[in-house]
Amino acid sequence: MHRIVTTGIEFWRWLAAQRPLKRAGLKLALLAVVVLFALYPNPVLLVRQVGRLLDTESLIQPDLPAMPEINRGIDQLLATNTPALTEFKAVERYVYRRVSYQYDWHGWWNLDYWxxxxxxxxxxxxxxxxxxxxAVSILRARGHADARLVANLQHVWVVVGTNELMGPMADKNFRREGGKTIITFPALKTLLDSLAMTCKFPAWRVMLMLVTLLALVFHPSADPGRFAMLCAMMLAGYAVFLDWCVRRVDRDAAGFDWNFPVAAVLILGSLAFAWRTARRGEG
Known part of the structure; x- marks a missing residue:
């Protein structure tokens, strides 16, 4: 432990001795590494994810070996000559029942993985x-060739014909039409709802990014007492932010909520004070 602390102090001093432009570049690189580790600790899956987002059709597999078994299970839920919408809902229920919900950061460790x-x-x-x-793979295997994925920043669901399944939302930011992928900027509500999902993300990963950012802004100052105070201020802001997230996810925060601006003031304020301290240390 002593060796780790000593190495950290030596690196802190070495970084402070670098020219401003080089130091800034090294700080950005270090921050990027920490953010990548916190959000996408499995870089192989990240690369794979990028490729799949560019070609979402590669995910759909109507010829899945288990498809006959799957369709038999769905057929048991249906009467003869049922309407198409009833069939769609049966597929939805079947998928919900057979595939339990698990966030990607628990199942794959990465923030997102399709x-x-x-x-x-x-x-x-x-x-x-x-x-x-x-669900799209099953629907296509059952003859519904127009089944496709639709998504926004927060959610992914299914469109088949004029019907939407699996929790459709009004804001559609990612979809395929006419063989082309269409991407649009999300609405403010979608952005805020997506941000609120932070309360579901492992807190230690968020704290790692926040404290790293604060330390890099605080550098080259070497006042541990002031840094501890700023850490406490930032983490207090994060705690208030989490409360806002939970309230928004639970739909308790209807309309304006003071938690959000208070959290922003605490977090941004800690960074501003850290930057000011660092400038004084350089002076």
């Missing part, structure tokens, strides 16, 4: 994207 239908069926634990991928 699996193939085979991966979903093998694990039988997924969040909205995996469930939607499996």
């Amino acid at each position: 699996p193939t239908a085979a991966e979903v069926w093998e694990r039988q634990r997924e969040d909205c994207d995996g469930r939607a991928v499996l």
Whole structure:
């Protein structure tokens, strides 16, 4: 432990001795590494995710080996000559029942990962994207070739014909139409609702990013007492922010909520004080 602390102090001093431009570049690189580790600790899956977002059709697998078994299970839920919408709802219920909900950061460790239908069926634990991928695969296997994925920053669901399944939302930011992928900027409500999901994300990862950012802004100052005070201020802001997140997710925060601006003031204020302290240390 002593060796780790000593190495950290030596690095802190070495970084302070670098020229301003080089020091800024090194700080940005270090922050990027920490953020990447916190959000996407499995970089292989991150690279795979980028490729899949560019080609979401590669996720859909109507020829899944387990598809006959899946369709038999769905057929048992249906009467003869049932309307299409009833069939769609049966597929939805089947997927919900067979694939338990699990956030990607628990199942895959990464912030987000869109699996193939085979991966979903093998694990039988997924969040909205995996469930939607499996549902589209099943619908296509049952002859509904127009079944497709639709998503926004917060959620992924299914469109088949004029029907929408699996929790459709008004704001559609990611969809395929006419063989083209269409991406639009999310509405403010979608942005805030997505941000509120932070309360579901592991707190230690968020705290790692926040404290790293604060330390890099605070550098080259070496006042541990002031840094501890600023850490406390930032983490207090994070605690207030989490309360806002929980209230918004639970729909308790209707309209304006003071928690959000208070959290912003505490977090941004700690960074501002850290920057001011660092400038004094350089002076």
